[in-house]
Amino acid sequence: MPTAHYSYAYPHPAVTADVVSFTIRDEALQLLLIRRGGPPFKGSWALPGGFLDIGEDLEQCATRELEEETGVRGVYLEQLYTFGATDRDPRERVISVAYFAVVPAQRVQVRAASDATDAAWFRLDELPELAFDHAEIIRVAHQRLVAKLDYSTIAFQFLPETFTLSELQRVYETLVDSEIDKRNFRKWALALEQIEETGELRRRGNHRPARVYRLTQRERIAFIK
Amino acid sequence: MPTAHYSYAYPHPAVTADVVSFTIRDEALQLLLIRRGGPPFKGSWALPGGFLDIGEDLEQCATRELEEETGVRGVYLEQLYTFGATDRDPRERVISVAYFAVVPAQRVQVRAASDATDAAWFRLDELPELAFDHAEIIRVAHQRLVAKLDYSTIAFQFLPETFTLSELQRVYETLVDSEIDKRNFRKWALALEQIEETGELRRRGNHRPARVYRLTQRERIAFIK
C-alpha cells in the first residue's frame, strides 16, 4: 500500500482521464491503444490515459495523456462520458472521465516520436482484448462519432489542413462504411459553406488534378442541419 | 479539518453527483434547487447533489440524491457532463458528474414529502444566484434538453402516463418557447408511432372531450429522424 501523504474524513475515488483517439489509416477507421506494462491487465491493450493531477483540469489531463502517447497536439478533443462502475478497476475505486479525439491522418506517424511505451493503431473492426471496461468506452465513443457526422463537420478533422473533395468523400465513406454518390456529396459539401478553394491543384497519379480546399474556419466544428 | 481515516500516495479529488431536474409547472420550464445551509455559498441556491459513496455507482448516487430531495423515483435520468475545473469548489478539489432528470408534472408535489431542507422549483428564466459553477451546469443541461427534442421523444417524459395531444403540444410549445401549428403537430406526433389511444376520453371544462393517449413503450426514449 502507498504511504499516507493525504487524508480525508471519507474515501475519495481515484479519477483518470482516458482518451479514445480516432484516425483514418489505410482507408480504415483506427484507434490508438497502448500495451499495459504492469498489473492489473498486464500485457493487455488499453486506452491511453492516466490519473488526474490534483491541480490540473480534466481536459488538460486528457490533452497531456494524448500528447504523451501520440506526440500530437491541438487535435479535436471532446469529453465523451464518465464511467464509474464500482468494480471497473480491481485495485481501488476509479472514476474514468473518457474523452475522444480525432487525429488527422497526416499526423499519425508522429507517434514514433513518443516514449518507449508500446503503442499501436488498431482497426476498429480488429481490436484485441482490452483492459478494464475500455471496450465499452470505445463502443460509446464510436457511437458518438457516428452520431456527430449527421449534425456537425467533425469528419473534416480527420483531414490535414488542405484536402480535395475526393479525400473528404473517402473519409465519409470510411466512417459510414458505404459508398456515397459523388455528385450529391460534392453538392452537399459545398453547400455547407465551411470550405473554400485554395486555388491550388493537386496532381497525384495519371489523371486530372483535383482542386484543393481548406476549412474557412480552421479547427472549428460547425453544427449543420 | 477532518480526521484521517483514509490515505493515498497522492491526492484524490472528491467526486459528487449533481442533478438538474426539469419539470413543467404553470406552463413554464422549471427546475429544482435547494438552499445551502452551510459554507461555502451558505444561503445560496444550488443543484441537489452530494458526494459519491465509495461503494456506489455514479448513477445510483444521482438517483439517490434526486430521491432525497424530490421524493420521486423512476424518472428519466441521464448523465450530462463532468465538470472539473480546479477552482470550482473553494474547499478542495471536487469533480462533479452532472446528471439531468425529467420529472413528470404530476409528480412534482411529492417533493413536500422530502426532508426539512429548503427546496423549491424555479422558472428557468427566473433563476436566483447560484453556488459554485451551477449556473454553467444548468446552461449545459438546458442546451442538451433542447437538442434532444429534435431527435428523441424525451419531451414525453414531462407528461404523466396518459395525456392528450393538446397536453403534449403544450409541453413542446413550452420547451421551444413558441407556438406550433396544431394540425402539423398532431400529424407529426401520430406518425412517430410511439403513442396509442387508450380508448378513454378526458373531459375538462366546457368543451369537447379529448382522446387520451399513452406511450406504446412506457419509460422508453425513442430516437427519431
Added chain:
DNA sequence: TTGAAGAAGTGTAGCCTGCACACTATCTTT
C-alpha cells in the same frame, strides 16, 4: 504523338418532407 487509363468534375428530374393555412365537432354552462 497518340491513345488508353484513371480520377476529377458537372446537371436534371422525381419524390418526399416540412410548413402554411381555416373550418367543423362536441361538450358545458347559463
Added chain:
DNA sequence: AAAGATAGTGTGCAGGCTACACTTCTTCAA
C-alpha cells in the same frame, strides 16, 4: 337553445434529398 371553449381534421406548395451518366484533364506507355 345559444354562447363559449377546446378537440379534431386535409390540402397544396416549396425546398431538400436521391438517383443517375457523361465529359475533362492529366499521366504513361506504345
